[in-house]
Amino acid sequence: MSSKAQVQVTFHWIYVVLAGAVILLFFAGMVVRQKSVAEKELTSEVVRIMESILAGAGVSEKTKNVIDTSGLADLALYFSCTEGVGEFGILDGSSRAQNARDPLFAPQVIKSPQLVAWSLPYAFPFKVIDFLYVTAPTIKYAVFSLNPSNDLFDDFEEEFRDVGNVVRLQTPDAYASLASEEYFHVRVVTDVADLHLQSVPLQLRSLDDEEVSLVELLEEKAVYYQKKGTMWQQRGEVEIFSLGNGDDFSDGMGDSSAKDPAVFAAIFAGTPEQYRCNMQKALWRLELLVPLYQKKEERLEWHYIGEGESTGTCMNFLTSNSARKNIEDTLTHLKESAEGCRRGSAGSCTELIAVARELRILNKEMGLDCIPLY
Secondary structure (H helix, E strand, O other): OHHHHHHHHHHHHHHHHHHHHHHHHHHHHHHHHHHHHHHHHHHHHHHHHHHHHHHHHHHOOOOEEEEEOHHHOOOOEEEEEEOOEEEEEEOOOOOEEEEOOOOEEOOOEEOOOEEEEEEEEEEOOOEEEEEEEEEOOOEEEEEEOOOOOOHHHHHHHHHOOOOOOEEEEOOHHHHHOOOOOOOOEEEEEEOOOOHHHOOOOHHHOOOOHHHEEEEEEEOOEEEEEEEEOOEEEEEEEEEOOOOOOOOOOOOOOOOOOOOOHHHHHHHHOOOHHHHHHHHHHHHHHHHHHHHHHHHHHHHHHHHHHHOOOOOOHHHHHHOOOOOOOOHHHHHHHHHHHHHHHHOOOOOHHHHHHHHHHHHHHHHHHHHHHOOOOO
């Protein structure tokens, strides 16, 4: 009987231990599940708030905003764009925000207690849309040029002087001694065509490959490179949709000293794919705007006809049967080229830039004696 009782007691305690373990696992599972749900809700809320902040920054033309993200300092944010749809969110998280309308150019990954959002209007040749650039004080931009009078780089350095993450390198020795200084990412920006043939600066070689990148700005294209050991590996190149900042440049609102938003987009875009993808949004907006300017061109025609000028200087600018280019035909050509470029037709993008430049020149010449188109 004593032996039987001992066995019963043993089984009793085994039962108690098993039951306790099941209960403990149940509550542990509940805690883990609630924590997971709470974290998911938190990330969703963070992404939603960021979406609102960035949307506001995007419409605040020609402004630079510093966004406090100290609560996310330990988390990494990612930015991407595919087939005309931009996306950002918390890396390795399920929550994300998508935008198929507004161009946003940013590094692929940002980890920082602050974000910097800068907005510039994009004219091609009239204002099309606002570009939003997102970066951080933890992203270092090392601008290397042997040309001491590069206005673009001067503008870049001056604009981000308060952020302190843009440095100028004006000698080969300065480039060779470039160091990371605990930055999360280092991007070299240069107008030196063969810089990628040189080795990665010595003090950057110990960094992970994805932490160091290079973009060469060469006339009407930008070429992207990624660190690969001690050398640079090309990632691709893009055509820069810029009309340049010549004497006849205007942003469509009378600002002849405007910074070149398309070139800055190439500087801030994490990859060539991201640049092309966001430019698709701008081209789609351009296609929608051209018909509005075609209507305005028609109204200008009626205005001058009503003034008794069925022919003459102003009407020749608007529409003409002569061999001279006119605004009516150029607008039609602009819309066709924009659609072809957006769809990837060969040669359409180069043609689009040429047509936009022609329209800009026509509009400026017309504005000397007549009502301009924009």
